[in-house]
Amino acid sequence: MNLRQLFSWKRIVVLTVILATGIVVLFVVLRKPPRTPMDRYVPASALAFLEIDSLPGVIDGLTDTKAWHELAPALGLSSQLRQIGFAADLVGRSGIGPEQAVIASRAQLALVVTDIEAETGGEDASTNIRPHIALLIETHAAPETASRLLGELASVLAKRIYGEAVSQQSEDYQGANLLIFQGPRPERQLVAASTGSVALIANNRSAAKSCLDAIAGRASKIADEAALKQMRSTVDRNASVFAYVTEAGIAKLVTFGSALVSTRFTSDADRIDSIAGLFGHMSRQTTAGLFYGAEFEAEGVTERYMTALRPGVAERLAQALKPAPLADPAALRFVPRSAEDFASISVEAAGELPERVLRELSPKLDIVAGLALREFVLSFRKQLGLQPGDSLGDSLGSDIVFVRFSESEPTAMLLRVQNRAVVNPVLERYLTIDNATVSSSDYKGRRIAVDSTRPDGRAATYVKDYLLLGTRDQIVKMIDAEASGDSLISESGIKGIIGLRPAGASIVSYRPEVREAGEMMLAISRLTRVTDGSRELLEQEPIKQAMGRLQPSVSFTEFRANGIYVETKSAVGNFGLISSFAGSEK
Numbered sequence: 379m380n381l382r383q384l385f386s387w388k389r390i391v392v393l394t395v396i397l398a399t400g401i402v403v404l405f406v407v408l409r410k411p412p413r414t415p416m417d418r419y420v421p422a423s424a425l426a427f428l429e430i431d432s433l434p435g436v437i438d439g440l441t442d443t444k445a446w447h448e449l450a451p452a453l454g455l456s457s458q459l460r461q462i463g464f465a466a467d468l469v470g471r472s473g474i475g476p477e478q479a480v481i482a483s484r485a486q487l488a489l490v491v492t493d494i495e496a497e498t499g500g501e502d503a504s505t506n507i508r509p510h511i512a513l514l515i516e517t518h519a520a521p522e523t524a525s526r527l528l529g530e531l532a533s534v535l536a537k538r539i540y541g542e543a544v545s546q547q548s549e550d551y552q553g554a555n556l557l558i559f560q561g562p563r564p565e566r567q568l569v570a571a572s573t574g575s576v577a578l579i580a581n582n583r584s585a586a587k588s589c590l591d592a593i594a595g596r597a598s599k600i601a602d603e604a605a606l607k608q609m610r611s612t613v614d615r616n617a618s619v620f621a622y623v624t625e626a627g628i629a630k631l632v633t634f635g636s637a638l639v640s641t642r643f644t645s646d647a648d649r650i651d652s653i654a655g656l657f658g659h660m661s662r663q664t665t666a667g668l669f670y671g672a673e674f675e676a677e678g679v680t681e682r683y684m685t686a687l688r689p690g691v692a693e694r695l696a697q698a699l700k701p702a703p704l705a706d707p708a709a710l711r712f713v714p715r716s717a718e719d720f721a722s723i724s725v726e727a728a729g730e731l732p733e734r735v736l737r738e739l740s741p742k743l744d745i746v747a748g749l750a751l752r753e754f755v756l757s758f759r760k761q762l763g764l765q766p767g768d769s770l771g772d773s774l775g776s777d778i779v780f781v782r783f784s785e786s787e788p789t790a791m792l793l794r795v796q797n798r799a800v801v802n803p804v805l806e807r808y809l810t811i812d813n814a815t816v817s818s819s820d821y822k823g824r825r826i827a828v829d830s831t832r833p834d835g836r837a838a839t840y841v842k843d844y845l846l847l848g849t850r851d852q853i854v855k856m857i858d859a860e861a862s863g864d865s866l867i868s869e870s871g872i873k874g875i876i877g878l879r880p881a882g883a884s885i886v887s888y889r890p891e892v893r894e895a896g897e898m899m900l901a902i903s904r905l906t907r908v909t910d911g912s913r914e915l916l917e918q919e920p921i922k923q924a925m926g927r928l929q930p931s932v933s934f935t936e937f938r939a940n941g942i943y944v945e946t947k948s949a950v951g952n953f954g955l956i957s958s959f960a961g962s963e964k
Contacts, residue, residue, distance in 0.1 A: 414516045416488040417601035417622075419576060421592040424600055425627030426491040429620045434483055436618050439674030445895040445949045448924040453903045453915070481527065486516040492585040494630050512580035512589045521574050525555075528577040532557055532570035535579070539568060549583075554590050556583065600624070605667045605686055612943065613671035613682035623668040663747040664691050666941075672951055677929045679951030683944040694738040696937040700726050701884040702776035707876045709779045709792045709844060710867040714859040716783070717866065719889035719931075722876075723778045728793075729770030731778075732759050763808030770804065773797035775843075783852055788834050790848030790856065801845065805838055808847075819850075822861065826853055866890070875932050885935035887946075892928040894954030896921065901957040 413431060420427045430436060440446065449455075493510040517524045536544045540561030549556040551571070559568040569586040571578045573593055580586035591597035600606060606622060614620045623631070666686040673680045687695065702724045713720050725731060736755045740748045756766075764770075775794030782789050795801050809816050814831045821839075828837040828850050837850040841860060846853050859865040866872055869890070879886050896916045904911030915921060931948035 414486060414518075415601060416486055416514065416516065417606065418599055419514050419516070419589060419593045420488060420490050420600040421492065421588045422598040422600050422603060423588060423626075424490050424492050424624065425494065425630060426621065426623040427600065428489045430487040431618070431620075433485065433487070439618050440950075440953060443674065443678050443950060444676070445678060445892075445899065445928055448927055449896065449899040449921065452918075452921045452924045453899055454908050455899070455903055455906065456908075477523070478527065481517045481519050481523075484518045486518075488514040488516075490514060490585070490589060491627065492588050510580070510582055510585040512578055512585040514589060515577040515579075517575050517577055519575055521572070524575050524577050525572040528570055528572045528579075529557060531577075532559065532568065532579060536568050540566075551587055551590060552594065552596070556586060558583070609667065609669050609684055609686055609940070612684045613669045615671070615673065615682075617671035617673050617682075619670075619672040621670040625662070625666050628665050628668055629662050663743050664688055672953075675947075678947065678949040679953060681946045681948070681951045683946075684941055686941040688742075690742040691739065692937075692941050693939050694742055695735070695942075696939055698731070698735045698738040699884045699937045701882060701936075702726050702728075707867060707872075709777060709794065710872065710876075711860045711863075711865050712792055712841070712844065712846065712856040713779070713781050713866040714783075714855050715864060715866060715869065715890070716855070718782045718784055718891060719887065720779055720781045720866070721885060721887040723780075723885050724776055724879075725884050726776060727772060728776050728778050729772060729774035732762075732764075733769060761808075761811070763804045763806070763811065765807070768804060770800060773800040781848070781852075781856070783855070787852065788836075788849065790846070790852045792856070793845045793847070794843050795840070795845045796843070798840075805845070809836060809838060821854055822857060824857060826850055878934075880934055880936060882936040882938070883934040884937055885933075887931075887933040887935070889931040889948075892925050892930060892949045894957070895928055895949040896925050897957040898950050898954045 416429045416431075417427070441450075490512045491509050492512060495508045495510070496506065517527075519527075533546075536546070536559035540559065544559050544561055547558050549558060554571050554573050557570040559570075560566060567582050569578075569580045569583055571586055571590060573590060576593055578586055578589055580589070588597065592599050600622070603624075605625075610620070610622070664687055666688055669682075669684040669686070671682045673682075686692075709722070710720070723731075727734070732755050736752060739751060743751060759765075759768075773796055775796060777794060779792040780789050781792065809827055809829045811829075812832065814829045816827055816829055818825055818827045820826070824839050824841060826837055826839045829835065835849045836847070837853055838845065838847050839853055839857075840846075841857060846856050848856070866888070872888070875888065876886060893916070897913070900909065900911055900913065900915060903909040909915060916925070928949040929947065931946060933944055933946040936943045
């Protein structure tokens with residue numbers, strides 16, 4: 379080997395070493411900071427928590443949805459907005475950039491609800507609900523950096539909430555310094571604290587202290603809960619957002635929710651408390667937790683819900699709602715394209731469904747919950763015209779379709795009838811309930827019987843083997859849809875969607891409207907000052923066409939041996955709530 383060849387080989391070796399070293403250094407520098415399980419910071423006594431593992435990941439996923447690709451150009455949103463997630467991720471990995479930007483890009487978030495207070499009183503018996511909330515931020519920064527930046531952020535937030543008259547005080551709690559801000563009303567507080575790399579902002583002392591206790595190991599953590607360990611993977615496969623409502627959280631929400639609803643019908647405080655207590659009791663008898671996960675995919679967002687039920691209750695409910703082997707899509711011929719949504723229940727022996735649910739669940743409930751369930755089922759059967767001892771049995775097909783035309787209208791129903799002799803007496807009682815007067819009229823050769831005295835205007839008619847129940851106007855629309863062929867069954871892909879029903883799914887829900895996606899994008903355009911946020915923009919033809927290309931919302935519900943599992947695929951999922959928080963213009 380001559381001298382020139384020797385130098386060439388040396389250059390190759392040196393360049394190879396430099397390149398390999400550069401790759402290793404780049405890998406180390408750009409390696410994503412290790413993720414911390416945020417449930418280790420959440421107290422076991424918490425009612426619920428929501429976790430976001432990566433804000434850049436959520437932004438990147440949202441701007442990569444088909445809704446963004448279709449609607450952003452139509453609304454004039456800059457294509458550079460799609461680079462925010464990527465840029466933030468790069469800043470977080472490299473650590474190069476403004477200090478606040480680096481921490482925001484690396485941060486993991488957990489929103490924790492530690493308690494809910496409710497006060498019922500006043501002349502209108504109104505109920506005011508005040509949740510105790512804490513936002514936990516894993517900054518992945520040095521403790522002194524986390525503490526300094528938290529103090530700056532909390533001060534800015536407090537001034538925005540309370541104005542310049544805000545007061546500030548400090549309080550020591552187990553070695554942690556609590557910064558407490560408040561305005562003219564002492565009960566409204568903003569509490570900030572940090573421990574290690576974790577920053578915390580809460581709306582009262584108790585929420586902050588319970589989280590600090592969990593982080594420090596002075597209190598048990600929700601991460602050790604058996605239900606969370608067992609069920610999280612059901613909804614969290616690659617979730618960008620995860621949420622968990624505990625058994626106690628569900629009981630409180632059900633109690634307060636029923637109290638709020640009951641105030642619409644009575645001002646008797648004792649009666650309101652009684653109703654709320656009964657629903658809370660039934661919840662504790664049946665429900666063990668609620669899990670949620672949201673994952674970005676090519677067409678949009680896949681959301682998974684799992685309502686964990688108590689042992690025995692879940693198995694009995696799964697048996698009562700065992701899916702029929704094959705769904706019957708023929709009823710969809712009657713669902714107009716203009717319908718807001720529909721849900722199809724496909725179960726074995728659909729005609730005896732209410733009494734079968736009662737029969738299966740009652741042995742697993744105590745006497746209070748059992749009696750409450752029995753009264754509910756009997757009341758439901760009465761509204762349908764079923765008397766004690768009546769059963770439609772196999773006189774109905776396996777599918778029941780519920781159709782919603784609008785929020786302000788009652789829900790219509792479609793059933794395949796296999797034995798009219800059994801169904802007709804029940805139908806007559808359904809129409810004449812409370813001694814109502816029934817009139818009839820013809821429409822395209824169909825006799826429509828109408829309850830003309832009840833406010834809901836219930837009506838019924840037969841078309842071929844199907845019984846149509848709803849208002850007269852709804853029935854007319856369903857007859858027209860079937861006769862003209864202009865129904866949802868003719869929609870491109872709808873048969874395929876029904877065909878994708880998992881073998882274990884008893885319920886298929888479909889919502890063609892994708893307005894939530896449009897409103898979300900409209901809110902973003904308003905926040906970025908591209909548009910004024912006027913909803914009239916959604917009526918422009920280019921935007922309507924873009925929305926027409928988005929994925930409709932489709933849900934499949936399975937009743938499993940451990941609970942109720944729902945999987946929903948839609949354009950933007952619950953991220954559509956961004957429009958509510960952003961406050962788009964009317």
